[in-house]
Amino acid sequence: MPANTNNSDLPNSAEYTREISYDQSKLLQNIAQDEPRLNIDQKKVFTTLLSSIDNNEGKIFFLDAPGGTGKTFLIHLLLIKVRSTGKIALAVASSGIAATLLEGGRTAHSIQAFKLPLKIATDDNNSVCSVSKQSNTGKLIRHCSLIVWDEATMSNKTSVEGLDRTMRDLRSKNAPMGGCTILFSGDFRQIPPVVTRGTRADDINASLKRSNLWPHVNKLELKTNMRLSLSSRENRLFSEMLLKVNNGKLTQSDGRINLENLCVLIDNIQDLVNNVYPDIHNISCKTISWFKERAILSPTNEQVDKVNNLILAKIDTPTQIYYSVDTVLDSEEAVHFPTEFLNSLNPSGLPPHKMELKVGCPVILLRNLNPPKLCNGTRLLIYRSNLNAYNFRWRLKTLASAFPRFSKCPPGVDRLLEAEYPLRPQVTARGCRIFKSHKATEEMCKVYRMMYEKNVRALVCCVDDGTEEIAGCNMLYIDEGKDNIAEIIKQVETPEILTLFRIIKVADKYYKISHGTDNKVLLNGAGLYVNPKFRGCGIATQILKARECLCKELQISETGAWFTGLGSQKAAQKAGYEVMSEVSYEELGEKTEVVFVDVPEYCKFMVLRVDT
Numbered sequence: 285m286p287a288n289t290n291n292s293d294l295p296n297s298a299e300y301t302r303e304i305s306y307d308q309s310k311l312l313q314n315i316a317q318d319e320p321r322l323n324i325d326q327k328k329v330f331t332t333l334l335s336s337i338d339n340n341e342g343k344i345f346f347l348d349a350p351g352g353t354g355k356t357f358l359i360h361l362l363l364i365k366v367r368s369t370g371k372i373a374l375a376v377a378s379s380g381i382a383a384t385l386l387e388g389g390r391t392a393h394s395i396q397a398f399k400l401p402l403k404i405a406t407d408d409n410n411s412v413c414s415v416s417k418q419s420n421t422g423k424l425i426r427h428c429s430l431i432v433w434d435e436a437t438m439s440n441k442t443s444v445e446g447l448d449r450t451m452r453d454l455r456s457k458n459a460p461m462g463g464c465t466i467l468f469s470g471d472f473r474q475i476p477p478v479v480t481r482g483t484r485a486d487d488i489n490a491s492l493k494r495s496n497l498w499p500h501v502n503k504l505e506l507k508t509n510m511r512l513s514l515s516s517r518e519n520r521l522f523s524e525m526l527l528k529v530n531n532g533k534l535t536q537s538d539g540r541i542n543l544e545n546l547c548v549l550i551d552n553i554q555d556l557v558n559n560v561y562p563d564i565h566n567i568s569c570k571t572i573s574w575f576k577e578r579a580i581l582s583p584t585n586e587q588v589d590k591v592n593n594l595i596l597a598k599i600d601t602p603t604q605i606y607y608s609v610d611t612v613l614d615s616e617e618a619v620h621f622p623t624e625f626l627n628s629l630n631p632s633g634l635p636p637h638k639m640e641l642k643v644g645c646p647v648i649l650l651r652n653l654n655p656p657k658l659c660n661g662t663r664l665l666i667y668r669s670n671l672n673a674y675n676f677r678w679r680l681k682t683l684a685s686a687f688p689r690f691s692k693c694p695p696g697v698d699r700l701l702e703a704e705y706p707l708r709p710q711v712t713a714r715g716c717r718i719f720k721s722h723k724a725t726e727e728m729c730k731v732y733r734m735m736y737e738k739n740v741r742a743l744v745c746c747v748d749d750g751t752e753e754i755a756g757c758n759m760l761y762i763d764e765g766k767d768n769i770a771e772i773i774k775q776v777e778t779p780e781i782l783t784l785f786r787i788i789k790v791a792d793k794y795y796k797i798s799h800g801t802d803n804k805v806l807l808n809g810a811g812l813y814v815n816p817k818f819r820g821c822g823i824a825t826q827i828l829k830a831r832e833c834l835c836k837e838l839q840i841s842e843t844g845a846w847f848t849g850l851g852s853q854k855a856a857q858k859a860g861y862e863v864m865s866e867v868s869y870e871e872l873g874e875k876t877e878v879v880f881v882d883v884p885e886y887c888k889f890m891v892l893r894v895d896t
């Protein structure tokens with residue numbers, strides 16, 4: 285039967301709304317900016333794919349792109365180009381980390397995407413996605429014009445074949461992938477699909493290249509390394525050498541290659557640790573970027589444990605030990621599997637039975653049981669091993685005319701305000717997708733810097749133990765009802781930041797309706813930040829309460845702000861703030877064309893009245 289295309293066939297879901305709600309003017313702006321920048325290879329891939337979509341050719345492509353050749357850049361442009369024409373382009377990836385790099389990306393097996401079975405055998409010829417024809421996801425897939433699957437080379441071929449069977453069924457068309465244009469991308473030189481307890485031959489057999497779909501795949505490639513084209517000669521040589529290793533083109537003797545020209549060779553693990561993590565015992569002085577720049581990789585869990593124990597022993601902070609609680613689900617089997625035996629097992633994908641952690645050490649999130657907030661594989665830092673055990677004293681400081689002229693400011697305030705504070709993931713910034721764009725992220729910092737140069741004050745909460753570590757900070761300005769942002773908006777270039785100002789303007793109207801336009805002076809908030817290390821300790825509430833003292837000092841009878849997140853709204857309520865006006869995110873989203881996700885029902889302007 286032909287695919288049904290009447291209106292009742294359109295999905296009625298948040299996913300569909302998300303896919304058709306991209307800001308068209310923003311998309312067109314990005315296309316105008318990035319399309320002329322495509323290099324020759326990228327341009328060829330771009331036009332080939334668009335031609336398949338426009339002419340309904342339903343071809344399947346594989347993009348062979350070694351790291352740095354601009355694959356993400358190209359896919360991003362392709363997705364927005366298709367979306368700018370009102371068509372649906374779905375983006376999925378085999379791993380969560382890769383999915384976060386794609387605009388609107390999901391993991392292929394997630395419930396918001398194809399619901400592919402997680403456990404799938406290589407010889408399974410019947411697996412399909414758990415998506416029915418009448419479901420919203422089914423309708424969404426039926427209506428999409430392009431599917432991009434990044435890191436497909438890491439997925440078992442049966443997942444791809446399962447999607448093929450599902451697509452043929454959903455689109456009622458017996459053609460590869462139901463006649464939809466698909467772009468697989470990845471790098472066969474990198475990790476192949478992992479077959480549990482499989483041999484090398486099993487891994488190869490699970491590869492996309494061994495799929496019955498592979499003969500239908502059109503191969504495209506990118507060759508120029510864009511990341512290194514402007515880099516130093518040394519980096520370029522290193523990258524070329526790596527590619528030779530990947531392609532098996534480095535001279536071998538007895539199946540071995542000489543690594544001397546490729547890296548620094550070290551005799552023992554101790555030296556390796558000292559080279560990669562020098563001065564690790566001073567862990568409290570290390571920044572997140574220091575940790576981001578280094579990692580020790582190892583092929584087996586056993587070696588990982590050895591290296592971890594060695595590094596942990598070097599860190600001075602106290603060890604916190606966590607034990608697993610292992611039980612057999614079937615109580616009748618309990619006698620065969622004593623707890624001691626279960627504790628001795630070390631299955632991959634699960635932490636060890638005895639897990640030792642120290643404050644400051646980096647960890648990897650193996651599996652998030654509460655997605656989608658953090659994806660599996662995210663690297664994290666342990667800030668606090670036990671909330672109740674972590675005692676600290678703190679005090680509040682107010683800083684007038686905050687940035688960049690701090691005189692006696694606690695150490696780190698300038699860095700916090702310049703680098704971290706503007707980039708905290710607030711609801712509105714997330715809605716505008718600011719952190720998805722490098723240019724917008726940079727501009728966000730620039731905008732904050734311009735704001736700080738005005739009459740802005742910071743209320744900073746510092747730990748009172750001699751370290752002066754910042755536990756929280758609230759930026760404030762004296763609002764006399766004037767248009768404080770008009771000058772800044774004129775200089776804004778990125779569509780994301782313009783969207784942010786659009787939200788501010790719309791919200792401002794709601795505020796004026798309830799507050800009047802009589803230019804009443806208000807100590808207004810421009811953002812509240814609590815150091816992740818001290819979250820859950822009531823710092824936000826204390827800072828908000830302390831605004832009363834600042835108001836008295838400045839002879840201002842009201843202080844308030846838009847509280848966008850549920851946490852800050854609760855903190856404000858605890859600090860005695862009352863809701864003065866509110867707007868639902870649904871309404872705000874409609875008026876600003878922004879899709880807010882993970883938000884409370886209302887964005888609230890809350891006020892504390894002060895007896896001056």
Ligand SMILES: Nc1ncnc2c1ncn2[C@@H]1O[C@H](COP(=O)(O)OP(=O)(O)OP(=O)(O)O)[C@@H](O)[C@H]1O
Nearest residue numbers: 321322323349350351352353354355356357510511
């Ligand atoms: N045509 C282009 N013009 C300017 N810059 C580009 C172009 N293509 C890619 N770049 C830049 O080159 C860098 C690498 O590109 P990108 O991240 O897309 O590569 P990649 O193939 O996805 O790499 P990896 O696989 O390592 O993630 C990025 O900073 C990107 O902005």
